Amino acid sequence: MPLLLGACLVATTAHAQLKNLPDPIKFGQIDNQDLTAAPFAADSAAAAVVLCDYGRSHMEGHLEGFQVVFERVTRVKILKKAGYDVATIEIPLYHRDENREKVSNLRGFTYNLVNGAVEKTKLEPGGAFLEKRTANVDVQKFTLPGVREGSVIEYAYTLRSDFVFNFQDWTFQHAIPVRWSEYRVSIPSFYKYKIVYQGYRPLDVDKPSVGQTGMSVEQKIGGTSTSRTLSLTTGTEDHQWVLKNVPAFREEPYMTTADDYLARLDFQLAGEQWREGEYEDLTDTWPKINHRLMLDESFGQQLDRGNFLKDQMRALALLHADPAARAAAVRQIVMASVRYNGTNRYSSEVSLRKAYDAHRGTSADVNLLLIAALRDAGLTANPVLLSTRDHGRIDKQFPLLSKFNYVVALVPLADGKELLVDATEPLLPCGVLPERCLNQTGRLIPADKNAEGRWVDLAPTLRHVRFRQIALTLDAQGGLKGKAHEERGGYSAADGRETLAAEGEKKFLAGVANRHEGWTVAKLALGQVEDVSKPLTLDYEFSQPAEDNATAGTFYLSPLQHFSSEQNPFRRESRSYAVDMGVPEEETVMVVLTLPTGYELAEVPKPAVVDLPNGGGRFIYSVTASTPGLVQLTSRLSLRNTVYPAEQYAGLRELYRIMLARHSEKLIIQKKSGS
Numbered sequence: 001m002p003l004l005l006g007a008c009l010v011a012t013t014a015h016a017q018l019k020n021l022p023d024p025i026k027f028g029q030i031d032n033q034d035l036t037a038a039p040f041a042a043d044s045a046a047a048a049v050v051l052c053d054y055g056r057s058h059m060e061g062h063l064e065g066f067q068v069v070f071e072r073v074t075r076v077k078i079l080k081k082a083g084y085d086v087a088t089i090e091i092p093l094y095h096r097d098e099n100r101e102k103v104s105n106l107r108g109f110t111y112n113l114v115n116g117a118v119e120k121t122k123l124e125p126g127g128a129f130l131e132k133r134t135a136n137v138d139v140q141k142f143t144l145p146g147v148r149e150g151s152v153i154e155y156a157y158t159l160r161s162d163f164v165f166n167f168q169d170w171t172f173q174h175a176i177p178v179r180w181s182e183y184r185v186s187i188p189s190f191y192k193y194k195i196v197y198q199g200y201r202p203l204d205v206d207k208p209s210v211g212q213t214g215m216s217v218e219q220k221i222g223g224t225s226t227s228r229t230l231s232l233t234t235g236t237e238d239h240q241w242v243l244k245n246v247p248a249f250r251e252e253p254y255m256t257t258a259d260d261y262l263a264r265l266d267f268q269l270a271g272e273q274w275r276e277g278e279y280e281d282l283t284d285t286w287p288k289i290n291h292r293l294m295l296d297e298s299f300g301q302q303l304d305r306g307n308f309l310k311d312q313m314r315a316l317a318l319l320h321a322d323p324a325a326r327a328a329a330v331r332q333i334v335m336a337s338v339r340y341n342g343t344n345r346y347s348s349e350v351s352l353r354k355a356y357d358a359h360r361g362t363s364a365d366v367n368l369l370l371i372a373a374l375r376d377a378g379l380t381a382n383p384v385l386l387s388t389r390d391h392g393r394i395d396k397q398f399p400l401l402s403k404f405n406y407v408v409a410l411v412p413l414a415d416g417k418e419l420l421v422d423a424t425e426p427l428l429p430c431g432v433l434p435e436r437c438l439n440q441t442g443r444l445i446p447a448d449k450n451a452e453g454r455w456v457d458l459a460p461t462l463r464h465v466r467f468r469q470i471a472l473t474l475d476a477q478g479g480l481k482g483k484a485h486e487e488r489g490g491y492s493a494a495d496g497r498e499t500l501a502a503e504g505e506k507k508f509l510a511g512v513a514n515r516h517e518g519w520t521v522a523k524l525a526l527g528q529v530e531d532v533s534k535p536l537t538l539d540y541e542f543s544q545p546a547e548d549n550a551t552a553g554t555f556y557l558s559p560l561q562h563f564s565s566e567q568n569p570f571r572r573e574s575r576s577y578a579v580d581m582g583v584p585e586e587e588t589v590m591v592v593l594t595l596p597t598g599y600e601l602a603e604v605p606k607p608a609v610v611d612l613p614n615g616g617g618r619f620i621y622s623v624t625a626s627t628p629g630l631v632q633l634t635s636r637l638s639l640r641n642t643v644y645p646a647e648q649y650a651g652l653r654e655l656y657r658i659m660l661a662r663h664s665e666k667l668i669i670q671k672k673s674g675s
Contacts, residue, residue: 048083108155146511199263306372467488478546
């Protein structure tokens with residue numbers, strides 16, 4: 001941008017067609033009908049509803065560059081006490097070096113209807129405070145005063161940002177319903193942004209237009225403090241988006257972070273073109289990112305300085321010729337040296353030596369030390385960046401380092417396979433990533449800082465496996481006794497061991513006994529607790545007295561109901577986004593029921609087989625009584641996919657409904673005729 005280089009700009013913008021549009025909301029002009037106590041008709045369960053959320057962004061000149069100016073007016077109706085927390089607002093503010101985002105013209109009111117008159121309570125000037133959230137993000141927080149059931153709150157502010165790459169995004173959907181959400185932007189034509197809309201329903205208004213901006217430019221003359229004023233006019237690319245009557249977003253089982261599903265607009269600076277100049281591509285590339293990372297003090301340089309375990313690692317190399325076994329041995333030493341503190345990062349805030357001496361660190365401290373140690377042990381090891389499930393999915397189209405928050409090691413093996421290694425979870429075997437990391441894809445950062453790198457599939461190497469084998473004996477009075485053997489494999493084993501470590505064995509086993517209300521549970525014994533490569537086992541004996549109202553000669557039993565899932569995780573009738581399980585699941589229950597002498601199964605229930613499309617899953621149920629005096633029941637659930645699209649939700653829900661119905665099905669045990 002030759003004309004503007006070293007210039008100080010002051011801009012006044014006429015938003016052309018957008019400027020002529022009426023605003024959907026005027027601050028301070030409230031509709032008294034919104035103050036009535038009537039519930040929100042579209043969602044009677046809502047604790048609050050956004051009546052209108054209106055934002056607009058444009059650019060102005062500032063010092064030697066530009067600022068993004070974002071203005072917002074929001075009005076919310078509080079319906080129930082559960083909605084009071086909506087009156088606390090957080091505005092994230094990014095800062096880097098001397099540049100930062102700042103809020104100005106913050107104002108707010110709470111409106112209440114008191115004896116038929118509107119009472120206004122003002123947000124006082126000192127009612128907002130700044131809170132540090134991360135190294136580069138502060139949060140400005142404030143709470144609207146005087147909130148009660150039936151209140152209407154509104155607030156408005158202007159946010160000025162020195163970061164043109166960080167053009168203000170917009171979220172249409174929230175945890176409460178939204179009656180009207182509108183966003184307007186006016187972008188000078190010399191800046192080009194990629195604009196991505198995420199949402200399962202089309203926008204009600206999606207209207208592009210063009211306008212003009214007149215700018216006054218103060219340009220310094222030579223190296224002096226003297227400046228001159230230039231005038232220029234440039235076109236603008238304007239846009240208006242509206243989404244009406246947006247339902248509340250409610251979290252459901254089997255999903256990543258809510259940000260992956262909310263209706264929203266995201267902006268990424270793609271390039272710039274000044275007057276007659278050539279278009280300059282400003283998008284990041286992976287070779288550029290790789291180069292920066294490997295030169296970064298908190299990433300690549302850490303790997304070069306993390307060789308203080310070299311002598312110990314060389315000794316391991318002599319003990320373990322097999323690369324996989326050597327990697328596992330290195331991982332054990334790292335896990336014993338530095339404990340994961342629960343904070344997820346891809347780069348280290350302190351030196352690896354400092355984290356090692358403290359015996360505690362972030363995921364980056366642990367796994368960057370792991371990579372350095374693997375290399376010292378003679379293994380090829382490179383970092384793989386990923387985003388944890390609670391951080392959000394990765395879009396491969398956009399090379400954005402900010403979308404990542406975790407790093408693991410990749411070790412190539414001799415047979416062409418690859419080992420992904422993480423040292424934060426001692427309860428998982430080597431080569432198995434924690435569940436939080438199973439977010440579909442990661443990015444390999446090669447040791448050569450000029451290399452391209454590649455995407456790495458993060459498909460899980462284990463499943464959630466639950467196996468139960470039950471031997472039941474029914475007596476002639478209707479009482480039951482038996483033995484149970486349970487096995488938890490894969491990620492279920494890790495979950496079980498984590499609960500066991502947190503609760504202790506006594507409390508853990510008491511929880512098992514409490515699952516069987518009214519039963520006497522004895523001789524509980526855990527097995528294979530320490531060997532994380534094997535299933536966690538549990539054995540116990542139990543007895544259940546006959547029910548008081550048991551009918552002599554006829555008994556009604558639902559054996560599977562006591563040893564399997566009790567609820568359908570998919571409770572809502574429909575779902576608009578994918579079911580992301582992260583890990584395939586398999587659950588098997590086998591019951592052998594021994595009948596009292598002279599009794600038989602009155603009728604053998606019909607078997608059931610339910611298949612999901614494209615081999616995505618199956619439920620099998622069968623009851624057999626081929627051996628006199630014995631009834632065998634088998635239930636097997638297999639969910640083979642990690643992600644099921646929204647259109648398969650109904651099938652998943654129905655599969656669970658059928659399974660639970662079959663588990664609760666009553667077996668009729670009766671005396672044989674003539675007995």
